[in-house]
Amino acid sequence: MSNKKKEKWKIQSQLQNPFSLYTHIFLLIQLLLISAFQPVSSQVWDGVIVTQADFQALQAFKHELVDPKGILRSWNDSGYGACSGGWIGIKCAQGQVIVIQLPWKGLGGRITEKIGQFQELRKLSLHDNVIGGSIPQELGFLPNLRGVQLFNNRLSGSIPPSLGSCPLLQTLDLGNNLLTGSIPFSLANSTKLFRLNLSHNSLSGLIPVSLTSSSSLIFLYLQYNNLSGAIPNSWGATQKKSNILPLQYLSLSHNFFSGSIPVSLGKLRELREISVSHNQINGAIPVEIGGLSMLRTLDLSNNAINGSLSDSLSNISSLVLLNLENNYLDNQIPEAVGRLHNLSVLNLKGNQFIGHIPATIGNISTLTQLDVSENKLSGEIPDSLADLNNLISFNVSYNNLSGPVPIPLSQKFNSSSFVGNIQLCGYSGTAPCPSQAPSPSVPVPPPPEKPKKHHRKLSTKDIILIAAGALLVVLLIICCILLCCLIRKRAASKSNKGQATTRAAAATGEKGVPPAAGEVESGGEAGGKLVHFDGPMVFTADDLLCATAEIMGKSTYGTVYKATLEDGNQVAVKRLREKITKGQREFESEVNVLARGPDTQIDWPTRMKIAQGMTRGLFYLHNNENIIHGNLTSSNVLLDERTNAKIADYGLSRLMTAAASTNVIATASVLGYRAPELSKLKKANTKTDVYSLGVIILELLTGKSPGEAMNGVDLPQWVASIVKEEWTNEVFDLELMKDASVIGDELLNTLKLALHCVDPSPSARPEVQLVLQQLEEIRPETAASPGPSGDDGAGVPSTSD
Numbered sequence: 082m083s084n085k086k087k088e089k090w091k092i093q094s095q096l097q098n099p100f101s102l103y104t105h106i107f108l109l110i111q112l113l114l115i116s117a118f119q120p121v122s123s124q125v126w127d128g129v130i131v132t133q134a135d136f137q138a139l140q141a142f143k144h145e146l147v148d149p150k151g152i153l154r155s156w157n158d159s160g161y162g163a164c165s166g167g168w169i170g171i172k173c174a175q176g177q178v179i180v181i182q183l184p185w186k187g188l189g190g191r192i193t194e195k196i197g198q199f200q201e202l203r204k205l206s207l208h209d210n211v212i213g214g215s216i217p218q219e220l221g222f223l224p225n226l227r228g229v230q231l232f233n234n235r236l237s238g239s240i241p242p243s244l245g246s247c248p249l250l251q252t253l254d255l256g257n258n259l260l261t262g263s264i265p266f267s268l269a270n271s272t273k274l275f276r277l278n279l280s281h282n283s284l285s286g287l288i289p290v291s292l293t294s295s296s297s298l299i300f301l302y303l304q305y306n307n308l309s310g311a312i313p314n315s316w317g318a319t320q321k322k323s324n325i326l327p328l329q330y331l332s333l334s335h336n337f338f339s340g341s342i343p344v345s346l347g348k349l350r351e352l353r354e355i356s357v358s359h360n361q362i363n364g365a366i367p368v369e370i371g372g373l374s375m376l377r378t379l380d381l382s383n384n385a386i387n388g389s390l391s392d393s394l395s396n397i398s399s400l401v402l403l404n405l406e407n408n409y410l411d412n413q414i415p416e417a418v419g420r421l422h423n424l425s426v427l428n429l430k431g432n433q434f435i436g437h438i439p440a441t442i443g444n445i446s447t448l449t450q451l452d453v454s455e456n457k458l459s460g461e462i463p464d465s466l467a468d469l470n471n472l473i474s475f476n477v478s479y480n481n482l483s484g485p486v487p488i489p490l491s492q493k494f495n496s497s498s499f500v501g502n503i504q505l506c507g508y509s510g511t512a513p514c515p516s517q518a519p520s521p522s523v524p525v526p527p528p529p530e531k532p533k534k535h536h537r538k539l540s541t542k543d544i545i546l547i548a549a550g551a552l553l554v555v556l557l558i559i560c561c562i563l564l565c566c567l568i569r570k571r572a573a574s575k576s577n578k579g580q581a582t583t584r585a586a587a588a589t590g591e592k593g594v595p596p597a598a599g600e601v602e603s604g605g606e607a608g609g610k611l612v613h614f615d616g617p618m619v620f621t622a623d624d625l626l627c628a629t630a631e632i633m634g635k636s637t638y639g640t641v642y643k644a645t646l647e648d649g650n651q652v653a654v655k656r657l658r659e660k661i662t663k664g665q666r667e668f669e670s671e672v673n674v675l676a677r678g679p680d681t682q683i684d685w686p687t688r689m690k691i692a693q694g695m696t697r698g699l700f701y702l703h704n705n706e707n708i709i710h711g712n713l714t715s716s717n718v719l720l721d722e723r724t725n726a727k728i729a730d731y732g733l734s735r736l737m738t739a740a741a742s743t744n745v746i747a748t749a750s751v752l753g754y755r756a757p758e759l760s761k762l763k764k765a766n767t768k769t770d771v772y773s774l775g776v777i778i779l780e781l782l783t784g785k786s787p788g789e790a791m792n793g794v795d796l797p798q799w800v801a802s803i804v805k806e807e808w809t810n811e812v813f814d815l816e817l818m819k820d821a822s823v824i825g826d827e828l829l830n831t832l833k834l835a836l837h838c839v840d841p842s843p844s845a846r847p848e849v850q851l852v853l854q855q856l857e858e859i860r861p862e863t864a865a866s867p868g869p870s871g872d873d874g875a876g877v878p879s880t881s882d
């Protein structure tokens with residue numbers, strides 16, 4: 082831990098869920114990393130000794146492992162160090178082990194049955210070791226287990242059915258082991274399980290029907306096993322008819338599945354990827370697959386699929402890869418494939434297609450690979466294919482094609498792309514085509530220079546391409562290095578200065594997770610502090626560094642990233658910035674990023690759901706956490722994919738320097754969310770939060786941004802003036818007026834309530850509890866809103882179900 086300041090990792094309970102709802106992915110909870118922030122509970126937990134049961138279990142755990150590299154050397158004292166950071170790979174909360182994380186440590190041996198004693202264990206990550214033996218069924222006795230990463234080991238035996246009794250299990254990754262037996266039916270009992278990777282084992286038997294109706298699975302990877310029988314045709318069968326199952330990735334490739342492709346796959350509307358390659362599937366491709374409007378990858382290669390390629394597949398405009406290689410598809414390639422305008426790879430090799438290559442393929446400008454070799458295609462290669470500028474791989478060999486190869490193609494690709502077509506001419510290595518003139522008796526003297534010229538041209542081009550490629554690679558590497566240096570430098574300089582710095586992270590949370598409070602220490606390179614608020618996921622800065630991230634939004638305090646961790650869990654990470662400056666433009670772009678795209682029409686039930694969700698969040702902050710938000714703006718209300726509203730950026734004002742806080746208040750005023758009294762008061766309170774809440778509700782009602790200038794008055798004043806003149810209907814968003822006859826009263830009552838919230842006099846404003854109550858009276862059951870997310874139950878009180 083060198084001379085670097087020791088980092089303290091804090092896990093703090095947070096929004097236990099009034100507004101963070103259901104879906105494990107993408108639950109948005111914040112974490113902050115700030116060195117100026119005094120960890121509240123570090124003294125409390127630092128000295129906590131591991132409990133007796135956990136200590137014994139840890140000893141047994143070590144005893145059963147083989148540790149040739151001496152990784153577990155630090156597990157040497159009588160338990161004092163176990164929970165205060167002294168024992169490598171162990172993290173605790175209140176003296177109980179919550180994480181065992183020892184990947185890539187060269188560990189052998191086996192996993193002890195005593196693992197069942199870690200009653201608080203949430204994450205067991207031992208992947209990429211050489212651990213053998215079987216998976217202890219005692220793992221199934223752990224009520225808090227959420228993540229199991231045992232992939233890339235030598236585990237044998239079967240998967241214990243008891244794992245299905247872990248109520249909170251989210252990720253089970255047992256890929257690349259030596260597991261045998263069948264997939265336990267009971268795994269579907271874990272109703273939070275969203276990632277199941279059992280690939281690269283020797284599992285046999287059928288796919289359990291129970292998995293086909295799981296309402297939590299998003300990733301199902303069963304490729305490279307000995308699974309057999311028909312793929313069940315019960316996908317998407319749920320109790321609730323309105324429910325769309327969330328499955329997105331389904332890989333069943335390299336097994337021994339037979340029968341046909343189940344029609345019911347068409348019900349899995351969220352599917353992004355289907356891979357069933359290398360099985361013994363026969364029959365036709367069901368037209369229902371054409372309805373999967375999110376599908377990006379469809380790989381059915383190396384099966385015995387027959388019938389023709391129906392037009393319906395051409396309706397999947399999201400398709401990026403279509404691989405039907407080595408099947409028995411016949412008839413013509415439909416002209417409609419040209420509609421697949423996002424397609425990058427089209428592989429129809431090794432089928433029995435007849436007729437022409439459709440000219441419309443030339444419309445797919447995104448195409449990089451086209452292989453129609455080994456079919457029975459005839460006619461000429463359409464000139465339109467020469468328009469495919471992104472094509473890097475092309476193969477029409479072994480068909481019955483005739484006529485000249487379009488010149489750009491013959492220049493770009495060598496003979497191996499064209500051979501096996503007796504009547505095809507004009508590609509490299511063959512004589513040029515006879516002239517179009519119908520006088521075959523007069524042989525056209527071949528221009529002697531031409532082939533050589535082609536060669537020279539080709540090689541020059543090649544050299545340029547190679548040089549450009551090399552240059553690009555070098556540039557990329559330099560960029561990476563610079564970026565790394567920059568990050569390190571910044572981190573280092575920040576920890577040196579010891580000032581408010583700029584990291585923050587969020588852990589995923591989920592409905593019903595009991596509040597977890599604990600503190601784990603760790604040494605690390607990066608400066609500053611990582612503060613977890615809530616969430617079952619415990620992760621380190623290293624995990625974050627390994628994560629892929631995309632920017633979700635920027636706000637006054639910093640940038641929110643959506644990071645995908647090694648185990649596939651997604652978290653929201655907020656990186657706080659040092660200097661806080663902000664402009665209108667940034668705000669606007671932020672609003673756009675956060676799920677309010679210009680084209681999105683948001684209906685009233687959804688807007689009401691957002692209003693209620695955020696009110697519930699604020700109520701929670703005020704009443705349960707005693708936190709004043711102080712900077713509530715629409716940009717701090719984040720929406721997940723199911724439009725569940727989550728409040729971000731709360732409580733950050735405490736962490737800011739006085740100057741920064743003033744800046745925030747000033748910004749809020751520019752944006753029109755600031756209560757008028759704040760100009761004198763300088764300090765936010767519950768009533769100023771309610772004012773901001775009222776402004777956001779007005780925003781939802783009017784569709785107008787408070788930042789917009791409306792003849793010099795702010796949004797509340799503008800609305801109030803119109804209402805006063807009894808033009809009330811004029812204030813509402815036109816989009817909402819479409820249904821005004823049905824929801825008119827709701828709109829009016831919500832408007833009244835919002836105006837109440839933005840009353841210039843603080844004492845006249847209601848407390849947030851009352852706002853919530855009244856909103857719920859206006860529209861009692863948000864779950865009744867149309868759409869698949871109906872049962873998410875916005876704001877269902879959190880219990881562990």
Ligand SMILES: *[C@@H]1O[C@H](CO)[C@@H](O)[C@H](O)[C@H]1NC(C)=O
Pocket residue numbers: 154155156157158
């Ligand atoms: C236990 O291990 C730690 C870390 O390897 C080491 O610093 C300490 O001296 C060891 N204690 C004993 C009693 O061996």
Ligand SMILES: *[C@@H]1O[C@H](CO)[C@@H](O)[C@H](O)[C@H]1NC(C)=O
Pocket residue numbers: 242243244245246267270
């Ligand atoms: C899974 O649930 C079924 C009923 O839904 C029950 O019969 C079975 O015992 C459960 N299995 C486990 C391992 O919990």
Ligand SMILES: *[C@@H]1O[C@H](CO)[C@@H](O)[C@H](O)[C@H]1NC(C)=O
Pocket residue numbers: 232233255256257278279280281302
């Ligand atoms: C599933 O596990 C296998 C074997 O460990 C691995 O190669 C593969 O990348 C995993 N798949 C996903 C998508 O995580």
Ligand SMILES: *[C@@H]1O[C@H](CO)[C@@H](O)[C@H](O)[C@H]1NC(C)=O
Pocket residue numbers: 261283285306307
């Ligand atoms: C799985 O299938 C492979 C290939 O057919 C075979 O070699 C292997 O013995 C099978 N394993 C089991 C456990 O059935």
Ligand SMILES: *[C@@H]1O[C@H](CO)[C@@H](O)[C@H](O)[C@H]1NC(C)=O
Pocket residue numbers: 363364365387388
């Ligand atoms: C496709 O194959 C199945 C089973 O192999 C067969 O019953 C069916 O007649 C075939 N269909 C066509 C159109 O060839």
Ligand SMILES: *[C@@H]1O[C@H](CO)[C@@H](O)[C@H](O)[C@H]1NC(C)=O
Pocket residue numbers: 371392393394396
């Ligand atoms: C393709 O989609 C259009 C509407 O987008 C629909 O009318 C048509 O029936 C679909 N075609 C097939 C073959 O499914």
Ligand SMILES: *[C@@H]1O[C@H](CO)[C@@H](O)[C@H](O)[C@H]1NC(C)=O
Pocket residue numbers: 398399400423
């Ligand atoms: C096509 O790809 C672009 C960029 O990847 C994406 O934005 C767009 O949504 C895709 N279109 C469809 C229909 O999926």
Ligand SMILES: *[C@@H]1O[C@H](CO)[C@@H](O)[C@H](O)[C@H]1NC(C)=O
Pocket residue numbers: 419440441442443444465
């Ligand atoms: C697609 O390609 C065909 C033939 O190449 C052409 O006639 C048609 O206009 C194209 N359609 C679009 C939408 O580009």
Ligand SMILES: *[C@@H]1O[C@H](CO)[C@@H](O)[C@H](O)[C@H]1NC(C)=O
Pocket residue numbers: 457459460481483
């Ligand atoms: C190949 O195509 C030609 C027409 O271009 C046709 O006359 C011939 O019958 C075809 N041969 C086979 C084997 O399909």
Ligand SMILES: *[C@@H]1O[C@H](CO)[C@@H](O)[C@H](O)[C@H]1NC(C)=O
Pocket residue numbers: 495496497
């Ligand atoms: C043709 O190009 C491919 C790569 O596109 C290469 O692998 C192959 O060796 C080349 N063949 C000949 C005969 O030049």
Ligand SMILES: *[C@@H]1O[C@H](CO)[C@@H](O)[C@H](O)[C@H]1NC(C)=O
Pocket residue numbers: 430454455475476477478479497498
């Ligand atoms: C084209 O396909 C044929 C037959 O499938 C194969 O032998 C050849 O190597 C392929 N050529 C290229 C460039 O992919």
